[in-house]
Amino acid sequence: MRSQEPDNPTTITLALALGVFGIGLGVLGIRLASDITWIRFFDNLHWTSGTTAAAVMVWLGYRRSTAADARRLFWGMVGFAAYAVGQILWDIQSAVGYSAFPAPSDLFYLMLGPLVTTGLLLEVRQRSRESDADSAWLDSLLLTVAMVSLILVLYLPKRGDTALLPLLIMVAYPATLFAAASTAVVMVLTLRLRLRLGGALFVLGLIGTALSWMYWNYLALDGIAMNGTWSNVTFSLGIILTGFGLSRWRMARSQSAGFDRLCAGVLRLLPIVAVILAALALVFSETRVGLPAVVRNLTQVGAALVILLAMVRQTALLRDRDQLLVTRQALRASQEQLTRERGLLRSLIGNIPDLVWLKDQNGVFLNANPQFMKIYNFTESSLLGKSDFDLLEASRAQVFHDQDQHAIAANAAVRFEEWLPSVDGQTRFFETIKTPVRDETGKLIGVLGVSRDITERQLAEQQLRIAAIAFQSQEAITVTDSRAIILDVNRSFTSMTGYTAEEAIGQNPQLLASGRHDAAFYADMWQAVTTLGAWDGEVWNRRKNGDIYPVHLTITAVRDARGQVTHYVGASTDITRSKAAEDEIKNLAFFDTLTQLPNRRLLLDRLGHALSASQRSGQSGAVLFLDLDSFKSLNDTLGHDVGDLLLQQVAQRLSACVRASDTVARLGGDEFVVLLEGLSGQELDFASQVEVTAHKMLLALSAPYQLGTRSCHSSSSIGITLFGKSQPGVGVDDLLKQADIAMYQAKSAGRNTLRFFDQQMQEVISNRVALLNDLRSALEQQQFALHYQVQVDQAGHALGAEALLRWQHPQHGWVSPAEFIGLAEESGLILPLGQWVLEAGCAQLAAWQLQSHSRGLTLSLNISAKQFRQKDFVNQVSAAFQRHGAPPQLLNLELTESLLLADLTDAVVTMNALQALGIHFELDDFGTGYSSLQYLKKLPLRKLKIDRSFVKDLCTDASDQAIVSTIMAVAASLELGVIAEGVETAGQRQLLLDKGCTQFQGYLFGRPMPADELDALLRQAGATVVIQG
Incomplete structure (x- = not known):
């Protein structure tokens, strides 16, 4: 199987090197050996090395071949494999002393020439017209018959008592190889193949191997033994050269007109060459003394066959000549018709308003219409025969060259749109279509270009596109008339509001009103639109399904040339997510994520409001600072997960002990603060109320806790401070510090108890006053x-x-x-x-x-x-x-x-x-x-x-x-x-x-x-x- 891998010369070269090494080893052994047995062994060694290496190289070449070379290499691979099998059989025959002729090895040796010839002829059939293929087959047969006739003249006089079958086999060796070589030459000439090293080595190897067999058999007819002779090495060299050449031969058609004429001339001479070879055979047969009559008869038959085939070949040539004359007449008529049509086409193209030009495949201008030359200020003499690189700056020329190559590669019309400068200094927008032009055989002539100035159309399309893009933006667009009646809405409006265009058109935008804004809000909005021409801000709207959502709305008045409002355009952006983000920030900033209680920030804010309210209303309040007893020990022994469960249950119990208007907050860790507001009566009265609530908390917090699978007990210490109108100047921080100090007093008193802030704690306030006096003089x-x-x-x-x-x-x-x-x-x-x-x-x-x-x-x-x-x-x-x-x-x-x-x-x-x-x-x-x-x-x-x-x-x-x-x-x-x-x-x-x-x-x-x-x-x-x- 072929691997479809790229050719790997290294692998083939390695096989060649191993084969040459084996040949060299055999030759060296022959030179050093004196015993006939060893001489035959080393002869067989270099034959086997050369033959095996040749077969391996052709096989490697086939595995990596392209589809175009696969057929030829397949037949060559089979032929060389058969030749290698023949060599192995020869080695076995030699080893066992088998000397009969013909032998089994001869059958496989003789397969090489016919199989290679078959592959070459099929290649010609595949790559050429039927008539050319027939001529190639005929030329190959001519040369083969002529060569066989010449070989017979050389072999038959030495026949002696050699039987007919052995003689025919001896003739077949060189004849089949010469036939393969002749076919290869004919194929090169017929297909106009480039002369490459691989093909040359292949033909030379075939000829060398054929001559080796001729010499071998010639001496064999005289009964001369050839063990260890230098001529034996030519078999190995010839076959390895043939295999290497075939594995490396990649066929490619030559585009040279001179080479085409040379091949045509040689092909016309081939019948003559065949006749000359046949004539030489006749001359040899007639001039040699004592030549048997059968030799003369066979030579005459071969010569007659060659002449007959040459006549057939000549008849085919005459038929082709007649057909060529008819074709020339038709061509002349076509040229005249073409001249008329070309004049008509030139007139037509000359009157087309578009720019039209034609370049060859190398980018050289062949023709252009007057419009093209006018816009770039060219004349025929300054344009034709030159390329873009001769006429334009390199960067622009490269762009045009790349476009031409793109059209050629696509093998179809390719459209381009581009801004191009003209000679008058203006830049215009052109639509250009470039199309590869080919003749009737498919050969590329060049690239045809047609350009049209579409500047005005492009600008109009651009304006429409901008308007369409704006209208189809992510914002919900609403267009109304001067009476605020909806004329059109975009898809974003439909997806945002739930109203289809049909449902919205003809309505007033008030259909989206949520009810959250009063009439004054809308009056201010339209006042701004009327006086300033625009308004933007946040509005709450209602969807068709009833959901209320926030938008950022911009309303713009559209005026005509007289300054009168003709339309209003509203653009809305749904800001639900940004509002949610604000809420999330506030929630994260003001609430504890574990207990969902207000955190320190929100507590301080509420406490500040409570202080202000107490000064205005005369009502009092209290701050209770709670700290759980032995919480750190529980947290360290049972783990943070259990500690978190305890804090959550503490939060729930504290919330259950107070009114909805009171605040329970978590400061952090195991510290909680409770703010009681709206307490009335004398100080002792509301202090008693606070104490009752605090004892209620102590009782609730000391009850057993079920924390997962564990049952635990806990308690807390509570510090209390009171505030009211009778305590002006007391701040939020003061209250928290007082409550904190009182809480530590409660802990010192044995825990699971409460304490009120006493007058001794006022030292802090005194120190604060002293600090203020010092501050006045510090500057x-x-x-x-x-x-x-x-x-x-x-x-x-x-x-x-x-x-x-x-x-x-x-x-x-x-x-x-x-x-x-x-x-x-x-x-x-x-x-x-x-x-x-x-x-x-x-x-x-x-x-x-x-x-x-x-x-x-x-x-x-x-x-x-x-x-x-x-x-x-x-x-x-x-x-x-x-x-x-x-x-x-x-x-x-x-x-x-x-x-x-x-x-x-x-x-x-x-x-x-x-x-x-x-x-x-x-x-x-x-x-x-x-x-x-x-x-x-x-x-x-x-x-x-x-x-x-x-x-x-x-x-x-x-x-x-x-x-x-x-x-x-x-x-x-x-x-x-x-x-x-x-x-x-x-x-x-x-x-x-x-x-x-x-x-x-x-x-x-x-x-x-x-x-x-x-x-x-x-x-x-x-x-x-x-x-x-």
């Missing part, structure tokens, strides 16, 4: 300093630093901002303190630019709400930059969500003014407030900052991980950068990296430090910060 005494915490990217390269305010108290040492910033806000000291921070920060930013290792570092400053809302805040910032020469583009102002959303319009105005100076903004503590994506889109932010509260438990808290992922998604949708603060461990950094955050700040990279220490760190690290953890 004058220059007790404040800025420390800087480095900010890095994912590779550890320093990007900048955040300036953090520190207070060096004379008695208390360094005081954290958490202890005095709130006091500064409440007292109004935040304004001069903030101005001092701004001035010190600008001075430091300017100083950084003087050092190569710190040049380009950004500085982040925290701005308080009161400072930001000053009317001259922009001027203050601008003046600070000018005084210190600091680059404003390197300053980042960190603003909180609550600051911005308190008065969004004024905040945006201030931010835009600062942004015009080059300043950038970061949203600090993102996710801890009530941020809305709609509001965020309106803010000129550059970056979001992930609050440290989300980073702290990031490695263990699934809700914090979900919040961070949501923040990253929000930042990506708004195209904002993200930086995470409070990064203290490599695990936190890796989790943030995995979620896409690449900027960090925290103790993992460096603590807040004075400017000189930061400078030393950057000098030592070369702007690359080494992770500290």
Whole structure:
């Protein structure tokens, strides 16, 4: 079987090398051996090596042959295999002393010539016309008969007493091989095959092998033994050369006209050559003395047969000549008709408005109509005979060349559309069709090109396509008339609302009204459309099935040339998912994922509202701080899963002990806070109510818990603090601290009990007042300093630093901002303190630019709400930059969500003014407030900052991980950068990296430090910060 693999010359060459090696080994053995037995052995060795190698090479050539060469190689493979079998039989006969003639080996030896000849003749039949094939068969037969006649003249005089059958076999050896060689020559001439090395070696090998057999048999008739002679080696060399040539012969037709004429002339001479050979045979038979009569008779018969066949061949040639004359006459008539038609075609093409041209297969222009030459300013002399590369720049010429080759490869008309420059400098859009042109025999003539200027049509189609694309966008499009009657809707409208086009057309858009907006809302909407020409905002609509959903709606008025409104176009985008994302952010930000209770953020918010309400209404409230007793021991011994079950059941029991208006929150771990609101009466009365509720909680929490398959007991300690109108100035943090202290007192009292906050705890408040007094003089005494915490990217390269305010108290040492910033806000000291921070920060930013290792570092400053809302805040910032020469583009102002959303319009105005100076903004503590994506889109932010509260438990808290992922998604949708603060461990950094955050700040990279220490760190690290953890 053929493998269809590409030809592998290495394998065939290896077979050739092994065969030559065997031949060489045999020849060497003959030269060294003296015994006739060994001489015969080495003769057989080189014959077998050559024959086997030839058969293997032809087989390998067949396995890797193409379909075009398979037939010839198949017959050759069978012939060489038979020849190899004959050699093996000869080796066996020689080994057993079998010397009869003819022998079994002769039968297989003689198959080579006929089988190869058969394959060659079938190849001619397959690749040529029937008449040419018949002529080739006749030429091959002519040469074969002539060669046989000549061989008979040489062999028969030496016949002696040789029997007829042995004699015929001896004649058949060279005759069949000469016939194969003659057929190969005739095939080359008939098919006009290129002269290649493989074919030449094949023919020479056949002739050499035939001559070897002639010489062998010639001496055999004289009874001369040929053991170990050099002529014996010619068998091996001839057969291995024949096999190698056949395996490497890949036939390809020559396209040379000169070679075609040469082959035709040689073919006409072949009958003459055959006659000459027959004549030579006759001359030999008549001139040799003592030649038997039978030799003369056979030679005369052969010569007569050759002459007869030559006559037949000549008759075929004359018939072909007559047919050629008829064809020439028909051709002349066709040429005249063609000339007339060509004139008509030239006239027709000359009047076609399209551009028409013809190139040959090499891209050379053969013809073109006047329109083509006019648009490119060509003349016939400047165009014809040249290619695109002669006329155009190389890049444009290459494009046209590639198009031509594409059309030729496709063998069909190929359409192109392209913008092309003309000689007048304009660029026009053309539709070009290029078609390969072939003659009646299928031979390629060239490529016909036809171009049409479709610029106007293209522009019109482009406008229609743009309109169609816009109409078929993902937005729901509604087109109404000037009376707001729907004229058309797109598919997105149908899929979004559920109304088909037929149901919507003719209706008013009010069919989508959800009922959530009052008449004033719609009046304001249409007022904006009428006066401004457009309106956009969020609207709640109702689908056909009754579902209510939010959309972002844009309404645009379309006016005619007189300015009159002719249509309204509404474009709606379903924002259900973005709304859900907002809700998800709020849920993750304000509720504990394990217990579904409010978390610290929501508790603080509700507690703040409760404090404000109590001051207005005069009602009181209480904060209960609960901590489970021995929870850590249970968690460590039974595992976190059991601990989580306990926390969930605690949450359920606490919720069952209070009213719906009260709040049960989880602060984290095993700490819970209960907020009781709306308590009335004297302090002792509502304190008694709180105590009853607290005892109820202690009782509920001490009951047994069924945690999976385990039954467990637990208890809690409760600290209580009260608030009301009689306690002005008490803040949310104060209440929580009081309740926390009371809870620790309860634990100290033996656990599973409760304690109220007592007056001794007011020391904290006293200390706070003293701290406020110290704060008033701290600025004058220059007790404040800025420390800087480095900010890095994912590779550890320093990007900048955040300036953090520190207070060096004379008695208390360094005081954290958490202890005095709130006091500064409440007292109004935040304004001069903030101005001092701004001035010190600008001075430091300017100083950084003087050092190569710190040049380009950004500085982040925290701005308080009161400072930001000053009317001259922009001027203050601008003046600070000018005084210190600091680059404003390197300053980042960190603003909180609550600051911005308190008065969004004024905040945006201030931010835009600062942004015009080059300043950038970061949203600090993102996710801890009530941020809305709609509001965020309106803010000129550059970056979001992930609050440290989300980073702290990031490695263990699934809700914090979900919040961070949501923040990253929000930042990506708004195209904002993200930086995470409070990064203290490599695990936190890796989790943030995995979620896409690449900027960090925290103790993992460096603590807040004075400017000189930061400078030393950057000098030592070369702007690359080494992770500290």
